[in-house]
Amino acid sequence: MTAHQHSPLLGELMLKKGLISHDQLRIALIEQSETGLNLGHQLTRLGFVSAATVRDVIANSLGYGSIDLAH
Numbered sequence: 001m002t003a004h005q006h007s008p009l010l011g012e013l014m015l016k017k018g019l020i021s022h023d024q025l026r027i028a029l030i031e032q033s034e035t036g037l038n039l040g041h042q043l044t045r046l047g048f049v050s051a052a053t054v055r056d057v058i059a060n061s062l063g064y065g066s067i068d069l070a071h
Contacts (some may be wrong), residue, residue, distance in 0.1 A: 012041050013057050014049065024048045
């Protein structure tokens with residue numbers, strides 16, 4: 001992917017996959033602006049998705065598989 005191509009934002013990807021609602025994304029973005037945490041951390045902190053879900057969505061968006069090294 002070149003620097004000029006648009007890569008979907010994490011929130012957009014999660015909405016498209018039905019993992020979060022528009023309201024959950026809005027809440028997380030508001031909280032993100034107040035805490036400075038990245039969106040993935042904010043979504044997990046709020047309990048909207050698991051860390052594994054964030055990991056999987058990011059890996060898949062980059063064209064990679066995802067594994068949990070703890071298992």
